[in-house]
Every structure is written in C-alpha cells, then in structure tokens.
Amino acid sequence: MPEHVIPPRSGRAFELAAGQVLSVIDPMGGQVADLLAISLADTREMISSGRTLDYAETIYLTTGHSLYSNRSNVMLDIIEDTVGRHDFLLTPCSEATFRLCYEDEPPHQGCHGNLHHALEPWGIDEDAIPVAFNCFMNVPVDGETGRFKVLPPLSKAGDYIRFRARMNLVIGLTACSAPASNGGSFKPIHYRIEEA
Amino acid sequence: MPEHVIPPRSGRAFELAAGQVLSVIDPMGGQVADLLAISLADTREMISSGRTLDYAETIYLTTGHSLYSNRSNVMLDIIEDTVGRHDFLLTPCSEATFRLCYEDEPPHQGCHGNLHHALEPWGIDEDAIPVAFNCFMNVPVDGETGRFKVLPPLSKAGDYIRFRARMNLVIGLTACSAPASNGGSFKPIHYRIEEA
Structure with a gap:
C-alpha cells in the first residue's frame, strides 16, 4: 500500500470503494486535512455535518x-483514531476567508479552492461544497458563551485517523492552507488506501 | 403589516427584498422555527453555517x-433578538430523523420535507438544503466532552428575532415538527415583513 503525499496548501480527490479503508496521516504533526465525501452513484449526495452531529x-x-x-x-x-480531536463545524478556508481573516496578499484559494479544483473531474459545483470533516483540526468551544478558538492540532508526527467506506465514494482531501488551523506551519498530509 | 401564521409542523417560503426586515415570532413560547435563506439572483448561493460560524x-x-x-x-x-439562544449546528429534522430518533409511525416529513415542498416553486433541489438557522432552538454544548442536548427553547410567548435582508432572498421558514426541539409541544410560528 503506497503512502500518497498531499503537498502543503494543496488538495487531491480520488475514488474510495465500499469496504476500502482510508488512512489520513499527519506525517510531521500539527497539520489539518479537510475531508469531503461524495456518493459516486449520485454526486448530489454528500457528507453532512448537520445530519452527522x-x-x-x-x-x-x-x-x-x-x-x-x-x-x-x-x-x-x-x-481508528490516534488523536481524538477533529472539527466538523467550519467550512474549508477559501479566498474570502483569507481576505476577511488573514493578511495574505494575494489571498490563497485555500482548501475550498483546492477541493473545488480537485473535484472538478467529477462535476462537483463549487457552491455545493459543504462543511468538511476537518481531520486533526482543534476547535475547542466554550460551552457557556459559545465562543470557540482555532488552536494548533493535538496530532503528533505519525498520528492518523482511519475510515471504512460504506458506499462507493469520491473523496476530497487537503493539506490545510490556513495559518490558524496548523499553528502557522504549512505541512503535507499523507494518505493510504487499503483493500477491503 | 399583517402577521402571517405558520401552522404547527408546517413550513412556508416567501421572497424578502434587500432592506426589508423579517420578524420571526414565537407566539406561544417554546417553539422552534428553522430558517433558510437563498439568493434570489442565483439559488446556488445559500446560507452557510460553516462560513457564518x-x-x-x-x-x-x-x-x-x-x-x-x-x-x-x-x-x-x-x-434584534429577545431570546439570545438559537442553534446553527443541526439540519432540519427529516423523515430519516424521525425514523432514527423518534417512534413516529408513519414518520413525519419534518422541517426538511416542509422546507423542500415550500421551496419547490423556486427550483431548490432537496439535496441542496443545508444546515438551517434554527431560531429559538436550544442546544447547549458541553465544552469538555463535546456532547450536546436538545432542550426546550428559552423563548416565552411573544419573543422574537428580527433580521434585515442584505440581498434579495427566498426565505424558507417552519414551525418545527420534532418533539425534542419544542419540548414535545407542536405550536405555530408567526412572521412579519416590514418595508425598508
């Protein structure tokens, strides 16, 4: 099983068949990977934070x-999950995120743009990109006030999370582009696909 | 300004022009209203919990x-907001919600089904319905464990929340169908539209 590399601030998309296992690996520690899942049979069926939560x-x-x-x-x-802290509240960072929240000049297309381009071969409309499951993203919420912070991930080098597909999927996956999500470091993400 | 009535367990959709003010009113107290906003100019542009949060x-x-x-x-x-507690994490309850979480036989189509049918004249695909802004829905989150509960709303009779439109919109609005959201009571929701 080869270990695929997603370079810093980029994204990939690939098919994952029902039963296959996807491992998302943080090779250096402290990096976030935004994950989207879309049904291969009908791409209008997509991962939903609201339903899942x-x-x-x-x-x-x-x-x-x-x-x-x-x-x-x-x-x-x-x-399997060696970290235990991921985010499922926030959308992938986009050019607008960088314009509104950061001083990037010019603004980076972000995970949103990276996912959009990676998913284009499957005909996914940019507006349809939903809230992603943000592997390793550390967003503690204050239960009293509702306020949250985006802190560096708790993941150490080699930590991972593993998913088994329950239907035939298209997966979008990034190495995050937003400084706050990964403590100001831009690092790669690795992934591996195992047969059922 | 007439006060419109949304009967218990139903939904409505209507246009709201830029500058107009929408008041969502809980006439009896303890009821939830799921609100969707969609751009009239291009209905692929929709309210986003992930961006907003x-x-x-x-x-x-x-x-x-x-x-x-x-x-x-x-x-x-x-x-304006006389309650101060609303939810923006969860999707509108659907037939599947009732199948998975409640014992309704037959399952009710829920706010999701009500919104879908109300929005059909504007050509909104059912799969495109995102996380709604759930007015008055009370979902306290435990910041340590992440676990949340769906508790009865804090709204009293006559409480309201008011929104000013910043673009021309289609609004979907419900009187919630899920027992947990409204303390097991099914009540109407009222709304009013004021000119700019």
Whole structure:
C-alpha cells in the first residue's frame, strides 16, 4: 500500500470503494486535512455535518462514530483514531476567508479552492461544497458563551485517523492552507488506501 | 403589516427584498422555527453555517451577528433578538430523523420535507438544503466532552428575532415538527415583513 503525499496548501480527490479503508496521516504533526465525501452513484449526495452531529449527539467525533450524508445514509465509519480531536463545524478556508481573516496578499484559494479544483473531474459545483470533516483540526468551544478558538492540532508526527467506506465514494482531501488551523506551519498530509 | 401564521409542523417560503426586515415570532413560547435563506439572483448561493460560524467565532449568534452565504456574502443581519439562544449546528429534522430518533409511525416529513415542498416553486433541489438557522432552538454544548442536548427553547410567548435582508432572498421558514426541539409541544410560528 503506497503512502500518497498531499503537498502543503494543496488538495487531491480520488475514488474510495465500499469496504476500502482510508488512512489520513499527519506525517510531521500539527497539520489539518479537510475531508469531503461524495456518493459516486449520485454526486448530489454528500457528507453532512448537520445530519452527522444530530445523530452522534456530540460535536467531537472519533472511533465508533459514522459520517452521514445529506440523505441520512452512512458514508464512512471512523474505525481508528490516534488523536481524538477533529472539527466538523467550519467550512474549508477559501479566498474570502483569507481576505476577511488573514493578511495574505494575494489571498490563497485555500482548501475550498483546492477541493473545488480537485473535484472538478467529477462535476462537483463549487457552491455545493459543504462543511468538511476537518481531520486533526482543534476547535475547542466554550460551552457557556459559545465562543470557540482555532488552536494548533493535538496530532503528533505519525498520528492518523482511519475510515471504512460504506458506499462507493469520491473523496476530497487537503493539506490545510490556513495559518490558524496548523499553528502557522504549512505541512503535507499523507494518505493510504487499503483493500477491503 | 399583517402577521402571517405558520401552522404547527408546517413550513412556508416567501421572497424578502434587500432592506426589508423579517420578524420571526414565537407566539406561544417554546417553539422552534428553522430558517433558510437563498439568493434570489442565483439559488446556488445559500446560507452557510460553516462560513457564518467561522466569521462569528461563536456557535451562538444574536443581535449584531450576520448570516453569511456559501460565497461569503452577508445575507441577513440579526438586528434584534429577545431570546439570545438559537442553534446553527443541526439540519432540519427529516423523515430519516424521525425514523432514527423518534417512534413516529408513519414518520413525519419534518422541517426538511416542509422546507423542500415550500421551496419547490423556486427550483431548490432537496439535496441542496443545508444546515438551517434554527431560531429559538436550544442546544447547549458541553465544552469538555463535546456532547450536546436538545432542550426546550428559552423563548416565552411573544419573543422574537428580527433580521434585515442584505440581498434579495427566498426565505424558507417552519414551525418545527420534532418533539425534542419544542419540548414535545407542536405550536405555530408567526412572521412579519416590514418595508425598508
């Protein structure tokens, strides 16, 4: 099983068949990977943060939780997780994020732009890109006030999260482009696909 | 300004012009209203929880916050709010929600189905319905564990939230169908549109 490399501030898309296992690996530690899942059979069926959180009854997902689609079907099961802290509240950073929140000149296209371009061969409309499951992203929420911070990931070098596909999927995956998400460092993300 | 009535467990859709003010009123107290906003000029531009939360840096929105689209444009400003607790994490309840979370037989089509049917005249695809801004929905989150509960709304009879439109919009609005959201009571929601 080759270990694929997603270079810093870039994204990839690939197909993942039902039963296959995807490992998303943080090779150096402290980096975020935005993950999208889309049904190969009908690309209008996509990962849904709102459905998934509703069924999980928690904003922090880990081993044993499933990621649901907008049609309430299970797309991915989380089968192993060495970190235990990921985000499923925020959208992939975009050119607008950089314009509004950072001083990047010119603004980077961000994970949103990287996902859009990577997913173009499957005909995914840019406006349809939903909230991603942001592997390793560390967003603690103050339960009293509701305010949250985007802190550096808790992941150490070699940490990973593994998902088993429950349907035939197109996966979009990035090495995050936003300074706040990865503590100001831009690092690669690795991934591996194992047969069922 | 007539006060429109949305009967219990139903939904409506209507246009709201830039500058107009929409008041969403809980006439009896303890009821939830799921709100969607879609750009009239291009219905692929829709309200986005992920963008909005990212820019607000809090999961609890109230007076002074704006609701953003998936293109990072402001759709609505919250200009008044007598409750101060609303949800922007969860998707509208659907037939699947009732199948998975409740014992309704047959399952109710929920706010999701109600919004879908109300928005059909504008050509909105059911799969495109995103996380709604759930007025008065009370979802406290435990910051340590991430676990949340859906508790009865804090709204009393006559409480309201007011939004000013920042672009020409189609609005979808419901009187919620899920027992947990409204403490097991099914009540109407009222709304009013004021000219700019």
